[in-house]
Amino acid sequence: MEQQTKSEAPITVAGLCKSFGGPAVLDGIAFQLEPRKVTCVLGRSGTGKSVLLRLLIGIEKPDAGSICLEGHDISTASPKELNEARKKVGFLFQQSALYDSMTIEENVAFPLRRHTRLSGVERRERVHQLLESVGMDRDFAKMPSEISGGMRKRVGLARALALEPKIVMFDEPTAGLDPITAAEIAKLIVELRDQRHITSIVVTHDIHTAHAIADRLLVLDGGKILFDGTFEDFHRSENPFIALLVKDAA
Amino acid sequence: MQDVRAVGKPLQTMVEWTGDLGFFCWRAAKASLSRPFEGREFLRQLDAIGAKSLPLAALAGAATGVVLSMQTRDSLTRFGAKSLLPAVIVYSLLKETGPIIASLIVCGRVSAGIGAELGSMRVTEQIDAMEASAVDPYKYLVATRILACIVALPLLTVVTDFVGVMMGWVASTLLDPIPLKLFLSSGFKGGTLSDILPPTFKTAIFGLIIGAVSCFQGMRTSGGTKGVGRSATSSVVLASLFIMLADIVLVRLILEVF
Numbered sequence: 001m002e003q004q005t006k007s008e009a010p011i012t013v014a015g016l017c018k019s020f021g022g023p024a025v026l027d028g029i030a031f032q033l034e035p036r037k038v039t040c041v042l043g044r045s046g047t048g049k050s051v052l053l054r055l056l057i058g059i060e061k062p063d064a065g066s067i068c069l070e071g072h073d074i075s076t077a078s079p080k081e082l083n084e085a086r087k088k089v090g091f092l093f094q095q096s097a098l099y100d101s102m103t104i105e106e107n108v109a110f111p112l113r114r115h116t117r118l119s120g121v122e123r124r125e126r127v128h129q130l131l132e133s134v135g136m137d138r139d140f141a142k143m144p145s146e147i148s149g150g151m152r153k154r155v156g157l158a159r160a161l162a163l164e165p166k167i168v169m170f171d172e173p174t175a176g177l178d179p180i181t182a183a184e185i186a187k188l189i190v191e192l193r194d195q196r197h198i199t200s201i202v203v204t205h206d207i208h209t210a211h212a213i214a215d216r217l218l219v220l221d222g223g224k225i226l227f228d229g230t231f232e233d234f235h236r237s238e239n240p241f242i243a244l245l246v247k248d249a250a
Numbered sequence: 251m252q253d254v255r256a257v258g259k260p261l262q263t264m265v266e267w268t269g270d271l272g273f274f275c276w277r278a279a280k281a282s283l284s285r286p287f288e289g290r291e292f293l294r295q296l297d298a299i300g301a302k303s304l305p306l307a308a309l310a311g312a313a314t315g316v317v318l319s320m321q322t323r324d325s326l327t328r329f330g331a332k333s334l335l336p337a338v339i340v341y342s343l344l345k346e347t348g349p350i351i352a353s354l355i356v357c358g359r360v361s362a363g364i365g366a367e368l369g370s371m372r373v374t375e376q377i378d379a380m381e382a383s384a385v386d387p388y389k390y391l392v393a394t395r396i397l398a399c400i401v402a403l404p405l406l407t408v409v410t411d412f413v414g415v416m417m418g419w420v421a422s423t424l425l426d427p428i429p430l431k432l433f434l435s436s437g438f439k440g441g442t443l444s445d446i447l448p449p450t451f452k453t454a455i456f457g458l459i460i461g462a463v464s465c466f467q468g469m470r471t472s473g474g475t476k477g478v479g480r481s482a483t484s485s486v487v488l489a490s491l492f493i494m495l496a497d498i499v500l501v502r503l504i505l506e507v508f
Contacts, residue, residue, distance in 0.1 A: 057382050083384035097379035099371075111383045159383075 009068075010035055010167045010199045011056060016065035018051055025051050027223030028065070033167070038193050038200045040210040042245065043220035049203040050094070052220070053169050056201070057091055058082045070166070087115055090160030090168040094175055096152040098144035104131070104155050105140040111162040130158040134188060150181035157188060161196075168192060170202040174209045186212045207248050219245070274392075274466045281386055282393035291394045298363075299395070300402030303356050304409060310355040311410035314347055315339065315417035323425065333436070336428075339418035340437035344411050345449045350497055352410035353403060353456040357489045361464040364395055365485030368468025369478040377469070392469065396461030403457030407450050444508040452500045456493045463489040 009032035016029040025048035033039055041049050054060040056067055058074050067075050069085045077085065098107050108127045112118055118126060131137040134154040139147060147155070153173060160168055170189065174182035186209050192198040193215075204210055210217060217234050219227035219242060227234065227242050235246055322338045368391060371377050380387045419433045464485035471481040 054378070059378050059381055079386065083386070086382060086384040089382070091379070091382040093375045093379055093382075095374060097375040099376055099379070100374070101367075111385075114383065114385050 096156035295398035311413035315414035336437035369471035399461035
């Protein structure tokens with residue numbers, strides 16, 4: 001953690017490799033996230049998109065390479081240092097991963113109770129603000145099992161934003177949602193960038209969602225970054241796999 | 251060569267499992283000793299593991315006391331030693347039957363619960379979410395459950411012992427009335443604290459086994475709902491097995507030391 005880079009990039013990844021006993025899932029990935037932009041990571045199922053996010057938050061350890069989060073190398077950080085770095089990052093899981101033994105209010109309050117010194121009243125106020133910002137302020141007393149998938153995503157997003165992170169990671173935020181709810185979640189991601197100036201990295205296989213929210217695209221294939229650029233570059237690409245994705249987007 | 255491989259593979263799996271469990275316990279112990287302490291979650295677990303197991307432990311004690319009274323009465327009458335009935339009931343309950351029955355009963359209830367709960371949290375990414383929120387799951391989920399098991403087991407054993415002795419008296423007095431005071435005084439005659447305390451406190455080790463094994467099995471769950479089921483089952487089976495093995499060692503140790 002002593003190692004501080006001069007780069008202003010919220011996340012800098014270099015030479016990242018990861019395998020699970022077989023062929024490399026990620027093989028020498030390198031990129032930098034641009035501050036206050038939405039970066040979408042696209043790719044087929046099983047190309048290591050979710051693994052990449054899990055590496056970025058330190059849930060998985062890389063086999064090789066470095067991950068600098070806000071200038072701190074988390075691949076070599078101690079558990080305490082890693083937790084300090086994690087407080088600057090929000091994470092929305094594919095299935096939302098709400099704690100099913102807690103109410104919605106308790107779920108959103110959980111990080112606040114753990115990492116802030118807010119009083120009970122202040123915490124409740126903050127939780128209700130967060131839930132209101134994602135349109136879920138009326139259902140705070142419900143259990144996660146009592147709400148729909150889209151609502152769970154919203155609550156998961158409120159929880160991810162609880163500690164006012166500078167970076168938010170989204171793992172398939174629109175997977176399994178109907179088009180209208182998916183569009184609402186996409187709108188929320190754009191609002192985070194425009195209103196709160198949050199840097200986002202969004203893993204998705206949905207090219208339409210990516211088109212709606214992304215400032216920049218990364219396409220993963222065969223453990224490597226096949227494409228890195230804007231949507232304009234994406235449309236101009238002559239790579240056969242990219243061309244297939246462009247066709248799908250059209 | 252095939253025979254060697256057939257033996258070698260399970261042996262390797264067993265060695266790996268034991269090593270992983272040791273590392274897991276070390277990590278949980280380290281987490282439990284570092285600040286901030288999870289007092290609130292510990293109390294919640296103490297309630298879930300201890301208080302909610304109370305009726306079961308009492309019922310197990312009652313059944314054991316009644317059965318012990320009926321069975322030993324018959325045997326002792328044959329040998330003309332019926333007057334020893336209170337002592338046999340009290341000592342067999344306090345020294346072995348109470349602790350092991352309480353531990354195995356609680357093991358069945360708690361191990362399955364912890365294995366399934368943590369297993370389902372693992373497969374639904376709730377544990378990953380906790381890590382992503384900068385909360386150590388070993389501290390919040392594992393250490394609190396293991397500590398609650400360690401504290402709850404001796405307390406539940408006291409309840410099992412107490413209810414067992416009382417129901418032993420009730421069963422005994424229904425057939426051959428004997429005042430409670432006389433039953434207790436002849437039952438505890440010549441007894442010392444070293445007859446009661448070591449067997450009761452050895453259940454703290456059984457609590458450690460229940461907590462550690464079931465948390466370990468739950469935390470390493472994979473394979474969706476099927477995996478959760480496997481974790482719940484293996485938690486109960488392995489914890490029960492280790493309790494019985496540990497009991498052999500502890501009984502020998504207690505006999506040597508006290």
